[in-house]
Amino acid sequence: MDKIKIGIPRALHYYYLGNLWKNYFENINCEVIVSPPTNRDIINNGIKYANDEMCLALKIYLGHVAYLKDKCDYILVPRIDQYDVNNQTCTNFLAIYDIVKNLFDCKILNYNIDVKNKENDFVGLVEIGQVFGLSTSQAIRAYNKALDTANKIKNKDIIINTKKLETHNLKVLLVSHPYVIYDQYFGIPIIKMLKKFNVDIIYSDKFDDKRTNLLSTKISNTLYWKFSRDELGSIELVKNLIDGVIFISSFPCGPDSLANELAMRRIDLPYLNIIIDDIDALTGIETRIESFIDILDVKKQSRR
Amino acid sequence: MSKNNQGAKKILSFPQMGNYYIPVKYLFKHIFSCEIMSPPNITTKTIELGSKYSPEFVCTPFKYTLGTFIESLDRGANILVQAGGGCRYGYYSELQEQILKDLGYEFTFVNFVTAGNRNIKNILKEIRKFEPKFKKIRALYYLFITSKMIKYMDNIDHYIRENIGFEVEKDSFIKLNNRMLKDFSKVKSYYQLRKLYKSYFMKFRELKINKPENCLKVGIIGELYTVMEPFANYYLERELASYNIEIKRYTNAHYLVFEKAREVKKYLKYASEYIKYRMGADAHDNIGRTKYLCTHGFDGIIHIKSSFCTPEIGAMPIINKICKQYNVPVIYFSFDANTSEVGIKTRIEAFYDMIEMRREK
Numbered sequence: 001m002d003k004i005k006i007g008i009p010r011a012l013h014y015y016y017l018g019n020l021w022k023n024y025f026e027n028i029n030c031e032v033i034v035s036p037p038t039n040r041d042i043i044n045n046g047i048k049y050a051n052d053e054m055c056l057a058l059k060i061y062l063g064h065v066a067y068l069k070d071k072c073d074y075i076l077v078p079r080i081d082q083y084d085v086n087n088q089t090c091t092n093f094l095a096i097y098d099i100v101k102n103l104f105d106c107k108i109l110n111y112n113i114d115v116k117n118k119e120n121d122f123v124g125l126v127e128i129g130q131v132f133g134l135s136t137s138q139a140i141r142a143y144n145k146a147l148d149t150a151n152k153i154k155n156k157d158i159i160i161n162t163k164k165l166e167t168h169n170l171k172v173l174l175v176s177h178p179y180v181i182y183d184q185y186f187g188i189p190i191i192k193m194l195k196k197f198n199v200d201i202i203y204s205d206k207f208d209d210k211r212t213n214l215l216s217t218k219i220s221n222t223l224y225w226k227f228s229r230d231e232l233g234s235i236e237l238v239k240n241l242i243d244g245v246i247f248i249s250s251f252p253c254g255p256d257s258l259a260n261e262l263a264m265r266r267i268d269l270p271y272l273n274i275i276i277d278d279i280d281a282l283t284g285i286e287t288r289i290e291s292f293i294d295i296l297d298v299k300k301q302s303r304r
Numbered sequence: 305m306s307k308n309n310q311g312a313k314k315i316l317s318f319p320q321m322g323n324y325y326i327p328v329k330y331l332f333k334h335i336f337s338c339e340i341m342s343p344p345n346i347t348t349k350t351i352e353l354g355s356k357y358s359p360e361f362v363c364t365p366f367k368y369t370l371g372t373f374i375e376s377l378d379r380g381a382n383i384l385v386q387a388g389g390g391c392r393y394g395y396y397s398e399l400q401e402q403i404l405k406d407l408g409y410e411f412t413f414v415n416f417v418t419a420g421n422r423n424i425k426n427i428l429k430e431i432r433k434f435e436p437k438f439k440k441i442r443a444l445y446y447l448f449i450t451s452k453m454i455k456y457m458d459n460i461d462h463y464i465r466e467n468i469g470f471e472v473e474k475d476s477f478i479k480l481n482n483r484m485l486k487d488f489s490k491v492k493s494y495y496q497l498r499k500l501y502k503s504y505f506m507k508f509r510e511l512k513i514n515k516p517e518n519c520l521k522v523g524i525i526g527e528l529y530t531v532m533e534p535f536a537n538y539y540l541e542r543e544l545a546s547y548n549i550e551i552k553r554y555t556n557a558h559y560l561v562f563e564k565a566r567e568v569k570k571y572l573k574y575a576s577e578y579i580k581y582r583m584g585a586d587a588h589d590n591i592g593r594t595k596y597l598c599t600h601g602f603d604g605i606i607h608i609k610s611s612f613c614t615p616e617i618g619a620m621p622i623i624n625k626i627c628k629q630y631n632v633p634v635i636y637f638s639f640d641a642n643t644s645e646v647g648i649k650t651r652i653e654a655f656y657d658m659i660e661m662r663r664e665k
Contacts, residue, residue, distance in 0.1 A: 053617045053638065079581055091391050091584030095618035098579045102622045112581065222398045222415070252361035254392055254614040261359040262399045265406060275360070 003031040004132065006109065007072035009064030010035045012057060012096065013080065015178035015205075016227075019153050020121065021076060023146035028129050028139065033072050035064040037184030042067055049103050056186070056250035056276065057179050058092050062103065069106040077101075078124065081114040087213070087226035090255050154206075161206035165241045170199040170296055173238060175231050175260070176248035178205045186276045190248065193286050197293045202242060204234040212237055220262050228259040235267055243296045244270040246289075251277045270295060314338035314434060317381035319369040320346055322532045323457065324557050326489050331450040335443040336435050338383065344375045346535040355641040357403050363392060364610030365529035367641055368536060370400055377409050383434050387416035391585040391615050449494050451562065456501040458556040460484065463508055465553060469545040470515040480507060515550075520604075520659060523597040524553040525590040525623075527609035527616050530639055531555045537608050537637070538645050540652070544606075547656045552602070554593055555586065564589070578622055587619035594623045598630035603659040605632060611640040633659060 006025050008014060014021075018034070025032045035042070038060055046063025054062075068075050077100045080093040097110050111124025122143060129139030165171065172194065174181060181187035181203070194201055204212075212233030216223060219232050235245060245267065249256035264271055272292040274285055316336060318328060320343035332340045344350070346368060354371025373384055384404075386397040397415040404411070414430050431438050460481065468477045484504045491497040522544060530536045532555060544551055559567070571592030572579060578595070582588050590607070597605050607623060609616040620636065627634040635655045637648065 051617055051620050053611065055614070055617075081581070091587070091615040091618060094581065095583035095587060095615065098581060098583060099618055099621060101580070102578060102625050110580075220398055222395060224394060252612045254363075254612070255395075257359050257362045257612070258366075258392060258395050258399050261362075262402055265402050 005072035007068035027142035317376035584615035
């Protein structure tokens with residue numbers, strides 16, 4: 001019998017839970033197809049399906065689903081509701097399953113993360129395993145193994161990220177959702193630009209999210225989006241070790257429009273706010289980054 | 305412009321939304337000892353002020369409420385009340401407080417809803433900040449009257465919406481409604497309120513209308529603030545009424561505060577072939593309503609929202625799909641601070657022509 005092919009779109013949730021999923025489905029003997037890094041075709045496809053006011057990240061997600069829909073048996077589209085009352089997600093994560101279901105004619109694997117009602121990754125993935133004919137204990141074993149591997153990768157990232165803080169180079173904290181900053185088409189070019197200027201880039205998402213989540217209350221005490229909390233908390237965590245902050249958000253990101261604005265008003269570090277629209281012109285952004293780095297440089301030298 | 309209002313007499317103000325400032329003012333007047341100032345009416349200046357100090361791509365209600373706050377502060381208010389929950393609404397207050405403080409105003413900011421959930425302990429704590437001698441029992445009694453007042457207002461509104469397009473004497477409905485609201489704000493007990501409501505309901509029924517049996521019917525769905533604040537939707541309902549259309553609208557304050565928790569499950573079940581989960585704010589409700597409107601002989605659906613309203617944007621492709629399946633025309637309006645009123649009028653006119661032509665076939 002052929003292996004069941006599971007498609008995972010390389011967008012949105014993938015950057016949070018991708019490693020867990022990949023390992024889990026490989027452990028239960030499925031073939032995993034992850035869509036390729038975002039390219040022009042995928043974006044154009046996404047724009048075709050999406051509504052023109054949708055957030056750029058969501059358009060890209062739909063493009064990835066469109067790429068996968070004929071290439072695999074199932075597409076994994078989970079829904080994230082909340083981790084607890086103070087850790088909700090953007091409404092795009094709430095609606096993504098129903099949007100995909102209505103726009104595409106394909107088989108969808110779906111589970112729900114709603115920790116308040118005892119629905120989480122573990123329950124969801126084990127249930128999927130049972131649908132594929134595994135016994136409960138087999139599925140649990142596969143899940144635990146996958147979680148171990150995913151945690152190892154994450155811990156390694158955290159160590160690399162923290163080590164960068166000890167150098168004497170110019171250090172910049174990138175505050176952004178991972179699905180924006182690691183996206184091949186939008187985030188990676190910006191990272192490349194920054195690397196040209198010889199600065200150390202600290203990523204806001206590569207910290208222990210339990211710590212950063214709690215620390216975020218020092219910047220804003222009513223913030224209730226988990227991903228925003230994790231990222232803003234990292235500013236509080238490393239604020240004495242870095243030279244500046246760069247906020248990157250996709251247009252028009254709901255949580256970022258409020259949370260980042262508040263953070264900018266409350267932190268006393270130099271910052272740059274970059275909003276990525278659906279355009280190819282990155283030269284403007286390059287100029288802004290260059291002048292920002294120059295300012296940081298001057299500031300640092302004057303301190304010495 | 306006097307920016308320092310602290311130390312003087314306490315004056316409380318709150319954001320503006322439709323006619324609901326009347327019950328809210330009534331409630332605050334009876335339970336708080338400080339002076340209550342009704343929010344200034346929303347004008348183009350309000351939205352200009354609001355957009356000037358708002359973040360770039362925040363949804364429009366933020367701009368409206370911020371603009372209202374600035375105007376009330378300029379008029380002497382020094383306690384501001386904000387409430388909200390659901391999508392982004394819940395986070396408005398902290399940022400608005402920061403923006404206003406950065407502008408140099410001094411005031412007490414009271415946030416009734418934090419983290420999107422109502423918590424009585426929190427609310428009491430917030431109230432005690434400016435009202436140390438707060439009486440809970442008295443508050444409960446007036447809260448009850450206010451909730452009934454909102455219910456009665458919404459019931460009357462419902463009747464008005466169905467019939468205002470067919471009034472014989474021009475403005476008769478609006479005049480009577482204004483008189484009723486004025487009387488409502490003066491009631492002393494629940495009994496008196498109910499009596500007033502019944503007598504006014506009779507008066508509304510006696511108003512002459514000229515309604516044909518098979519008139520055009522249109523349903524309005526969409527994001528709650530834009531639906532409920534007539535300035536935010538550029539008086540869409542008044543415009544529609546001038547074309548002799550019966551209007552059906554679901555979202556009102558009573559629904560949001562008292563019924564929503566119960567109704568959501570019904571909507572999810574009703575539209576289960578399209579949606580499985582809640583989609584945030586009113587998006588899933590609107591999908592359920594779309595199916596209802598499509599299957600109950602409505603001639604068209606008007607979906608309105610403020611621009612960048614994320615939940616509604618997510619619901620739009622699904623609404624589109626349902627309307628296509630049932631072959632019911634739908635039109636989308638996305639209102640921003642600088643939408644042109646003429647453009648909206650033209651689009652409504654075209655929409656009206658289209659549904660009328662479909663009827664004739």
